[in-house]
Amino acid sequence: MASGKYLSILALTGLITTASFAQKSDADYGWVLDSSKRSVKNMPQQNEFLNNQYPYPSKPRSMWELGVSGGGSFIFSDIDPKFGFGGGLSLRKSLGHIFSVRGSYNGSINKGADYRLRNTYDGINGPWNGNYLIYGNKYVANYRTKVHQLSVDFIASLNTPSIYRGNPKTNIYLLAGYSILGADVDVDAVGSNGQPYNYTGINFEGKRSDIKSALKDKWDGEYESNGSIRNESRDAIGRSDKNWLIRHGLDLGAGIAFRVTDRVNIGIEQKFTMPFDDNLDAVKIGSANDFISATQFRLNFNIGNSSKNVLPLWWLNPNNYVYNEVNTPKHMKIPTPVLPDADGDGVTDQFDMEPNTPAGAAVDSHGTSRDTDGDGVPDYKDKEPLTARDCFPVDADGVGKCPEPPCCTELREKMMAKPACAITSLPSVQFKTGSLSLSATAKAVLNSVAQQMNANPECKVKLTGYYKGSDKRSMQLGWDRVNTVIKYLVEQQGIGEGRLIFSLSDGGDPNTVDLMGTTEEGPNSIPAPFPNLQKSK
Template structure:
């Protein structure tokens, strides 16, 4: 029983192998058998895979991704931000199907305006709010304008290829984390056009927040002429000397991209950059000791383009399901080594032994789908033994050779005996001086032959006509016509020559007459 199960399994594998010739479903995103997209340094691994010396194909060359971004940029800190704008450019390369590296530059301009009176708390020896604080009892309403430059190197983890139920992801969800270096030129508007501080005595701080901001905006000249307070190092780059902050930062973010084509996709991303500095907005709350850190928020729309020759490179690997090739091999094997099915057929009739109901059929004997010898007429004698392949039912039972004995029809049981004298045979006509038996004569002589075969004891008188007065030429012509008729009946129809009697008589007739020889 166990051996039959293994045979059935082998048969199923054989059918699977045969089915591949009808339907070859090849991968749409990445074909591991395509060596044209494998770099020369990885060809050794690819050749080992092709020759079944390794289970793992080489990683193909894939395209780089060039991205352009733009969107909302904010500084989250003590001073409430106003909507700012950022823009950037990036270059991304896959490390594998899940992880990739992206280098990016982001430039942005951010502004912020507070609506509360806050104590002036200068840092680093810089006190741009001194004049304003002197007019308002040591209190100020902070504001800032920041011009930022950010270089990032981020590791991106694509989540879509963890979901292994689609050949090519159409949507790519991802997470990112990385390192940035940030340069920020932070300035404040602390003096009016005359170089004096702002006097807030006319501001109604008990009004609605929006009204307070409007009053402050009307008061300010919006020049941002002073360097903002800061802690830590500065560099001499920027609109005002010694005003550029240089900070290391940590990046965190998430995004989603939607494939438009194999060359282009659109994405939305949220990226948080944390430089661990409380003075990105130019003000740190008193008493915090700078422990309340500010960070950048960049919500962007991204336009991404795949770079590279599609004849030599596949799409970026995060757009390709790494299991698609394995699944395609299971569906339609092109590379797998399949064992040759062993299906014994002892009698060689084309029906395997496990399905053969008659496993010892003689070689060449026709069988049905179950391996049983055919018996076309159902007389109990298989076709390979039956000497009468089609025996009517009324002629059965049959003998050992399958030959039946058919009873005489009712019409013939009392048939009167036919004598030779009663036979009526036709004459054969010749035209002109012809002596050849033509098509017309053959049809007549065929009927004569049939009569003679059914009456084997009867002889035939074949009479030719020698012409008037028995002229010599006429006798010769008549004799040759008689010989042609006898030759045809003997050679073509198989009638014994000993049954024919020849004679020639005078007359002008062009016929040869046949009559029973009584």
């Protein structure tokens, strides 16, 4: 019967344990930085940690856990146990996030009844000896043992630290410790008439269940006699003379608790106590010792001022701080990134294909000097920036060798005059899908555009955004992106709004804003097509 109950309890515990791992939990780590939850002794280390002088925080003050427990109790011995019950109180304190220590008191009443006829002990003045001479010194053993137990147990929490979730909602633990216990062992040796029980008529060769049923009907359940104790200076111990069997014991066990709130948790625990004694059932046979099994449900309360103490440390994952800092640094000292640009052309050295461009020279998005007419002489050196290809090759100043017809002097003078706008080709600005943010590359492109516009004050720039068909969101996103580029050129580069022409068109790449130098006129702003769909970033 007992083994079946234990299998059921273990199966239930396994199901609860499996389900508990699927629960999500919070990843709070504010307690790591909270100095109000440190003792005066630990404050120097905490201050060094907060000032980035030491990598580890100090241990915080934590609450105590007060526990109330109750449940089944059994003595496994030479005699079949009956269901007993017990309960107790405990007080637990964390030593760290894994280990804790618990002091507890537990009281229990345990019973057992045999189904076999036994011989009385020769030479021992036990409750059976003498009384059963008239029945051939044969008796059936039984007992009722009251146990008072004081324990100190060390507990190891198995699932507190984790790299896959935050604070645990379950506490799975093992325990081992020491107990000192007092046992009052009594037996039901005689009936209500004061005479020993006569077992004549009971078929001890039959089924165990039938034998136990017959014995139950015969016994009065008074447990009026002291149980006999072997290998002691005294022969009997029990309630009649208020003697107690005092023993030391080893505790082993395991349990699981479920956090209901920050103050309350419930759980179930299996604990075995081995007192290295074979007298808890009033029968000493063979060399095997008796031991106590307690399966108890627990109701635990976290006690302490929450403004000065954190939860018991087995409810806090110590990895929370580390993973939160890696994900979103708040306490770490992170140096400001340095992006060197030796020639000051707006393209960082890492991406600059021409890192020694003279100051003021117009460059493309790769940092290469612009050569508008493709004559091999960069624009900043070219005295004839728009040399016709018929006049190639050119000299070191970019001037071509074009034959001049006598009749075209006036035309030559017009061609040699500074063109109305020398900006003929500009790079496009690329956006990430759905985004309005300018990347570092996009800003470098716009910095280059601003330089060219400053060098060519007669030029305007037409900015064209795109959308797809009648898609309202696409049309508004195209407008937002053109507006973002114009805003950057005006506010960050000081370009006058009057030199920027706002344009929106269907059919191009929606993630692109094209820029083109021009002398034509046009609006520097147009109304947002669908303001209700306007994005902020």
